[in-house]
Amino acid sequence: MEPGNPLTFGLVLIPSFAPPLMRLFLSILLLLPLLCLGQPAKQTSTPITIGTKQTIHSAILKEDRNLWIYVPKSAADTKTRFPVLYLLDGEGFFTSMVGTVDYLSALGKMPEMIIVGIENTDRVRDLTPTHFPFWASGKPANELKASGGGPNFMAFLEKEVMPYIEKRYQTQPYRMLVGHSLGGLTVLQALVNQPTLFTSYVAIDPSIWWDNKLIMKQAEKALTQKDYAGENLFFATANTMDKGMDTVRVVQDEAQGNHNVRNHLLFRETLRKSKNLAWAWKYYPEDNHGSVPFPAQYDALRFFFKKYELDKDLKDSTITLEYVKNHYRTVSAILQYPVLPAVGTVNALGYISMGEKRYDKAYQFFKMNLENYPTNAGLHDSMGDYYVEVGDKKKAMEAFRKALSLEEIAETRRKLKSLEARK
Amino acid sequence: MEPGNPLTFGLVLIPSFAPPLMRLFLSILLLLPLLCLGQPAKQTSTPITIGTKQTIHSAILKEDRNLWIYVPKSAADTKTRFPVLYLLDGEGFFTSMVGTVDYLSALGKMPEMIIVGIENTDRVRDLTPTHFPFWASGKPANELKASGGGPNFMAFLEKEVMPYIEKRYQTQPYRMLVGHSLGGLTVLQALVNQPTLFTSYVAIDPSIWWDNKLIMKQAEKALTQKDYAGENLFFATANTMDKGMDTVRVVQDEAQGNHNVRNHLLFRETLRKSKNLAWAWKYYPEDNHGSVPFPAQYDALRFFFKKYELDKDLKDSTITLEYVKNHYRTVSAILQYPVLPAVGTVNALGYISMGEKRYDKAYQFFKMNLENYPTNAGLHDSMGDYYVEVGDKKKAMEAFRKALSLEEIAETRRKLKSLEARK
Structure with a gap:
């Protein structure tokens, strides 16, 4: 996928990562102790809280x-x-x-x-x-x-x-x-x-x-x-x-x-x-x-929060890790507290860089996000996608397993199974 | 409160009933079996699902x-x-x-x-x-x-x-x-x-x-x-x-x-x-x-759903029970299934009629709503408000107690306590 075709990112790639990401923030699942209610152990219905x-x-x-x-x-x-x-x-x-x-x-x-x-x-x-x-x-x-x-x-x-x-x-x-x-x-x-x-x-x-x-x-x-x-x-x-x-x-x-x-x-x-x-x-x-x-x-x-968003279009290839860090330093000054780079924005930048085959840059974004949000299952899933893309199956499986240890996500489970079948 | 002052309904009465009503639809509370987890029996934290x-x-x-x-x-x-x-x-x-x-x-x-x-x-x-x-x-x-x-x-x-x-x-x-x-x-x-x-x-x-x-x-x-x-x-x-x-x-x-x-x-x-x-x-x-x-x-x-709403302003005093029933009959024909009169709309009409001291009309609206939605705690609370307004403390307390038997609502509890103290 070449950098000259920016809209394609908007039409296919953004949906392909937005839902897993949102899922993380939208679905705070709480497991009911069903066993102690005398119901079967297999978990087929959980409340969404x-x-x-x-x-x-x-x-x-x-x-x-x-x-x-x-x-x-x-x-x-x-x-x-x-x-x-x-x-x-x-x-x-x-x-x-x-x-x-x-x-x-x-x-x-x-x-x-x-x-x-x-x-x-x-x-x-x-x-x-x-x-x-x-x-x-x-x-x-x-x-x-x-x-x-x-x-x-x-x-x-x-x-x-x-x-x-x-x-x-x-x-x-x-x-x-x-x-x-x-x-x-x-x-x-x-x-x-x-x-x-x-x-x-x-x-x-x-x-x-x-x-x-x-x-x-x-x-x-x-x-x-x-x-x-x-x-x-x-x-x-x-x-x-x-x-x-x-x-x-x-x-x-x-x-x-x-x-x-x-x-x-x-x-x-x-x-x-x-x-x-x-x-x-x-x-x-x-x-x-x-x-x-x-x-x-x-x-x-x-x-x-109108100043919170990046002032460049996400597809702008001049965006660097340093630019992103600087932006959120400015946002921190405006909002008067230390503001971490937005998880969804940085994840998007990782995928966009990957689509442009700028793998070093993609890795930098995915890595910074994991440093800022280490318990976010979707970000480990993103890192898994990165390793699949660069052909490192072992690290990809590690990343998907890490994601699944934090949260059960159907898309991640499928990707892990697919890699395991290819071994 | 006279009919000539319609905006007042918009500024005070609507908020005073909208939240209890919304609460009914917005808060589907599920009680965790805390006892079986060995936690204290007193319920001070419940998940909102x-x-x-x-x-x-x-x-x-x-x-x-x-x-x-x-x-x-x-x-x-x-x-x-x-x-x-x-x-x-x-x-x-x-x-x-x-x-x-x-x-x-x-x-x-x-x-x-x-x-x-x-x-x-x-x-x-x-x-x-x-x-x-x-x-x-x-x-x-x-x-x-x-x-x-x-x-x-x-x-x-x-x-x-x-x-x-x-x-x-x-x-x-x-x-x-x-x-x-x-x-x-x-x-x-x-x-x-x-x-x-x-x-x-x-x-x-x-x-x-x-x-x-x-x-x-x-x-x-x-x-x-x-x-x-x-x-x-x-x-x-x-x-x-x-x-x-x-x-x-x-x-x-x-x-x-x-x-x-x-x-x-x-x-x-x-x-x-x-x-x-x-x-x-x-x-x-x-x-x-x-x-x-x-x-x-x-x-x-x-x-x-633009045809679902009443085509008259709720404060329009020509609105009758029959007009409301007819409206939702028309809506049923449009949506191709039997549509009940909207619970929030009918409750609002009850309060507006009560504010205009048209008590018979208010009672008709509150009663129709309870017939359509008998398990809605907020509607029993509304009926309690009606009985307070017409001076029937006994029936008011009955209505508030019925509401609380369906759902614990802080405003209803306060109103019941206040009536009990006045006995």
Whole structure:
């Protein structure tokens, strides 16, 4: 395969290695002790798990709280550490967030992350900054009588949840907070009151209207006075306007039903005045308040980590090992923690070099990946492919066996069998 | 809360019920038999599982194959049946697809579905229709020597996988096939050769170039001759063009590197000539071959099920129980199987009616939902909220207890405790 035919890599080679790689991050398999349940020993059905639900007692909130915790596969190697994504309304968004983060990190578009979903016990109490039992229209609201527990909830997050996670898991200092609706308001409260607690903030269709737009006044002051260098915000606005209204005309409009989008556009003007905050705002014309979190969380991750990807096309033959190392040194400076070269990206570079018959270069990439992620079965499989290509059957079989000792992968098993049959 | 203030529903009420509802579909918890492992009886850490991996033996392929199977929570009620999504490259896309389907179905934007991911053993062999060991450029390709097993693989899917699934799970006759790259080519092969095997086909950046564009000739014939009434196709094209190229100029372009997009645009012209096929094509300027599956699978589901959602805004006070029932009767006719009213939509209508103090109407919606989904803990929680609102503490406690007997939910537990304390 010659270097002059780059697209072929995109159409055949990328799929041929992407799935085994993704598999590693996507499939955290946990073997049930079937024998002790009296079932047959042969393992024909195993659960596919994406995390654990853990209960901790909060002295601050005086109640038990459930955390939904996802840990990337690379954590099997105890020296690798990860940034942490704290997710409000955890029970609602955990599965889709895990799917999104797994997917983007396997592709090398963002680093692997630990995800901590916080399950609600009393959502209105926890996600509101003040006691304000009224709707936006001013009418009394029984449903909001418990409101005002926000400061307590943030103390729980900072003083109980974070120490719990950072003590037990392999964490980096990079933290992200994601919230929707009243959770989005909570994110903005944190941005204003605790701007160094998180590196990145995701406010999805936040309830700016709360308590006579209290957050607007607070943000106007904080964002223009404090220095937000190194802090990041993604702000998403759903289409909750009356039919026929648009984001230009709504600014002059006074209908109650359009107040949310209007408030968001006003908040954006405040963001424009912020000191050194890296922020993006996006409007979702095809999504309402309920459906906007899914596309918004994806866009937020793409925004925060846009410098994480290599700035050259993977098929660019001028890419060297040194260029890759330098790139992730720069990324480390931006993200403020030591960032390893992306496993999927480096593996892709190995295969592309191999396709170009630049075997020394291919070996360098595969080797660096194994040094960084020694417990990743798929990378041993890749090294096996390399040895097959250069005609070293013995080392190829060793690599496939090593992969299978870490994880049973059907494609790897087939390749090993095929080599054994040829002996 | 008056009907004249619709947005408030969007900003406070929707989040207050959406998470408990989603939780039901998103969190399929499986309790580990911890006691038999000698660990303490108190359950403080439980795995979060999204499915099971099952191994079946294929007589056709003469090998064991792994299936990754997700079953919606509503399947706990044995009379509910679901359409089935068959996913190629299952090990790569299972988690993100589960996250997407769970999310959209909890919102009432698509029906709940069973997902069956097929894990690869020999991807090149299975996902290619002919033996063709050459790249698009015509150069020989060692990597493609195993190609040509496509017909065998489709026989495995039809005669072994489908009967296995349909015998063991609560399936509807509606089937979807999703594939990417060579998997996308496999999807198009099925559309051409077995148009009644699936109702919906998703071809994500398919390898049209295979074997001198064989699929183009086959499609030109089949699509214009057979009647595709009731069949659906979503076709996604990634941006794999050289920098500066666009989808208008590429049609006249002859560069090898741009052949994929050019082929796709030609294929679209064939689709235009198809007989009664419902199809959509989308181009993704910001996504390459590797990243396009995630947004494309989301868009495909939105396209196939766009008639599934109510055609009125949920806050429209003219919506009646009869209107909802009629809507899903129409949806059943379109999707060709009996479709239950969407659990999330009906629950939302219950809360909205309750907010408008139309208690009889609210009760009707909550009751219909419980009749359709009797084992859904979140719906018993909703009924509990209804009884709290109308002042019937006894029935409220009964409903919360029923919910907790089906599933431990922190918010429900708190509400029950609060009522018990008030006794």
